[in-house]
Amino acid sequence: MNCQQVSANLSRYFDGEMNEEESRLCQCHIDDCPDCRAELASFRSLSTLVCSCQDTKCHAPHWDSLAERLDQESQVELATSTRAHSNIYRRWTIGILAASAASLLLLIALPYFGSDAKREIAVDLSKVVSAYAGQPIRAWEELSSKYAGKDVDLVEAKRLLGYQPLSALRLPDNVQLVSSKVLSFPECICANGKCTCGPGGCNCAAMLCQRADGSQFLVLEHCQSSKVNYGKPEQRLTRTGSQPIEVFGTENRLAASWVHRNHQLTAFGLTSQAEIELLASAGKDPS
Amino acid sequence: MEVTRQRVCPGGDELPQGASMSLSPETVQRAARGDRDSQQQVYEAMSSRVHALVRRIVGEHAADDVTQDVFIHVFTKMQTFNQESAFETWVYRLAVNDALQYLRRERRRSTLKLDESTVAKRADRADLDIRELIEVAMARLETELRIILQLKEIDKLPYEQIAQVVGVPVGTVGSRLNKARRLLRDELRQLGWEG
Numbered sequence: 001m002n003c004q005q006v007s008a009n010l011s012r013y014f015d016g017e018m019n020e021e022e023s024r025l026c027q028c029h030i031d032d033c034p035d036c037r038a039e040l041a042s043f044r045s046l047s048t049l050v051c052s053c054q055d056t057k058c059h060a061p062h063w064d065s066l067a068e069r070l071d072q073e074s075q076v077e078l079a080t081s082t083r084a085h086s087n088i089y090r091r092w093t094i095g096i097l098a099a100s101a102a103s104l105l106l107l108i109a110l111p112y113f114g115s116d117a118k119r120e121i122a123v124d125l126s127k128v129v130s131a132y133a134g135q136p137i138r139a140w141e142e143l144s145s146k147y148a149g150k151d152v153d154l155v156e157a158k159r160l161l162g163y164q165p166l167s168a169l170r171l172p173d174n175v176q177l178v179s180s181k182v183l184s185f186p187e188c189i190c191a192n193g194k195c196t197c198g199p200g201g202c203n204c205a206a207m208l209c210q211r212a213d214g215s216q217f218l219v220l221e222h223c224q225s226s227k228v229n230y231g232k233p234e235q236r237l238t239r240t241g242s243q244p245i246e247v248f249g250t251e252n253r254l255a256a257s258w259v260h261r262n263h264q265l266t267a268f269g270l271t272s273q274a275e276i277e278l279l280a281s282a283g284k285d286p287s
Numbered sequence: 288m289e290v291t292r293q294r295v296c297p298g299g300d301e302l303p304q305g306a307s308m309s310l311s312p313e314t315v316q317r318a319a320r321g322d323r324d325s326q327q328q329v330y331e332a333m334s335s336r337v338h339a340l341v342r343r344i345v346g347e348h349a350a351d352d353v354t355q356d357v358f359i360h361v362f363t364k365m366q367t368f369n370q371e372s373a374f375e376t377w378v379y380r381l382a383v384n385d386a387l388q389y390l391r392r393e394r395r396r397s398t399l400k401l402d403e404s405t406v407a408k409r410a411d412r413a414d415l416d417i418r419e420l421i422e423v424a425m426a427r428l429e430t431e432l433r434i435i436l437q438l439k440e441i442d443k444l445p446y447e448q449i450a451q452v453v454g455v456p457v458g459t460v461g462s463r464l465n466k467a468r469r470l471l472r473d474e475l476r477q478l479g480w481e482g
Contacts, residue, residue: 011464015439017446045482046472050440053418059342060334061351063327066358070326148391159431162454184391 001029006036014043123147123185126231129268134253136218136269140181140208143220147183149206157182157205165205165221168260170281174212181206185226202226217269219279224262233257237276245280247273256280315374319365326362333375334358336442337382343437344386344430345393353389357382372451379442379452383434390430417480424474432467439464 001009006029012018013026030036125143132139143149158164160182171177183204204222211217222228233246237256248255256276257266270276310332317325337357342350360381368377425433434453438444444452446460455463475482 008465009461011468012446012461015446015461015464017461042472042482043468046468046475047440049417049475049480049482050421050436050471053421054339054441059350060338060354063330063334066330066355067323067327069355069359070323070362150391150394159429184388 001025003029003033003036006030006033007039010036010039010043014040014047123226123228125266126229129230129248129255129266132268133249133255134269136208136216139255139268140206140218143183143206144181147185147204149181149183152180152182154180160203161205161221163263166207166219168221168263168265169219169279171209172211172278175209177207178210178216179208183220185222185228215269215271217267220264220266220268222264224259224264226264228264230257230266237273245276247276310374315365315368318362319368321362329361330358333378337378339441340379340382340434340437341386343425343433344383345389346426349389349393353386354382356389357385360385373448376444376448376451379438379444379448380454383452387430420475420478420480424471424478427474428467428470432463432470435460435463436467436471 006013006026009018009022009026013023013030016023018026030040128139128142132142140149152160154165154177157180165180166177183206185202185204202223202225204220204226207219207221209217209219230246231248233248234250235247236244237247238244243259245256245258248257252271254270254272254276255266255268256270256279257264258280259265260280265280267276267279270279310329314325314328318329334354338350338354341353341357345353357378361378364381368374372380425436428436431453435449438449438452446457449460450457453460472482
């Protein structure tokens with residue numbers, strides 16, 4: 001190993017995370033290199049300092065105060081369920097009518113939802129898509145206001161999201177990114193331990209892009225595991241070896257949504273099917 | 288400088304150093320079913336470390352409230368814990384997520400960043416003791432680096448568990464720790480540490 005390799009892996013060596021062979025090679029270099037030895041010594045001093053200065057008292061609130069809150073929440077749940085029980089007979093007739101109406105709605109909605117009916121929807125963007133498919137700025141403002149959009153550069157976006165946004169897109173040469181935000185979706189509902197997103201869980205990148213003529217379109221990008229309802233598409237474009245592209249809106253006021261690897265990408269303000277296909281072409285999995 | 292390795296819990300019990308918190312699977316299962324005594328055992332085994340981690344993320348002023356929120360969250364979601372990771376890892380992950388959510392909400396309200404004013408005031412003082420020095424230097428690190436450093440140096444978690452808690456690939460943990468340690472060392476040296 002040389003200095004550069006040791007420097008890049010010094011924490012792994014210090015923390016005992018290397019295999020035997022790596023560790024041996026690292027040790028050999030450190031034995032012969034005063035600079036790397038000094039660097040390692042500084043890690044050791046730092047670790048000793050941080051550990052020794054750790055506050056030894058427990059400052060967490062006492063259990064009793066948490067138990068009180070848990071009891072209050074249980075009582076609220078109990079009261080809700082008791083009220084529901086006492087009203088059950090009074091609501092019997094209404095219930096039958098409501099059940100009939102719900103069944104009817106379900107029958108109407110089944111072809112639309114298909115298998116997605118079983119998915120838990122955490123974020124419903126169907127209204128935004130239907131209202132602003134062709135208006136990226138309005139969509140951008142609406143989403144930013146609703147999901148606490150935070151202005152970020154791509155470095156910060158990558159840190160918050162856990163991946164580099166836009167990397168799954170084929171942006172045309174004359175298109176540039178003009179602004180980017182990270183939206184805070186309500187919660188991460190990826191399977192436990194399966195989320196590969198950033199430290200804040202499953203958030204969403206919102207990126208405003210500008211064409212050479214000054215017109216703009218918006219791209220949303222989030223982890224595929226985030227359960228987001230985009231509504232009923234007007235059409236589906238199929239791609240060989242890939243999942244279909246769902247297209248919303250009409251004529252030259254289009255939005256489109258597709259999956260690339262584990263990212264869901266949705267663009268607002270597209271003007272043609274050709275533009276949709278160009279953007280999504282980077283997301284075409286090899287067949 | 289006095290070095291103390293014991294921790295004291297709300298009930299006065301000592302906690303061992305390291306990741307193991309001696310919670311049996313039966314205790315975790317009973318707590319998930321709502322058994323208060325088992326929930327208390329879970330709380331008393333983990334609250335000290337969770338509080339320290341949360342405090343490192345949100346600051347002293349909000350640590351108590353956020354820690355309580357974390358455990359309410361833990362006890363209401365425990366039935367969904369599917370044992371794909373260690374229980375402690377799962378709790379740490381919820382704690383990190385809840386603390387970061389709190390930070391985001393606070394930043395939206397345009398309040399101060401992590402104890403900014405307190406840290407700034409303290410940094411101006413010449414008579415900082417070594418513990419305050421570390422607090423000030425740590426507060427200057429990016430949130431994610433603080434979290435990773437805390438999980439390694441204080442909680443002694445292996446890289447794989449840290450990766451699960453923070454939601455980054457295992458291979459990234461080492462490089463982030465390199466960065467965190469070098470930045471912390473440089474900050475401390477700027478503040479007068481001669482290590």
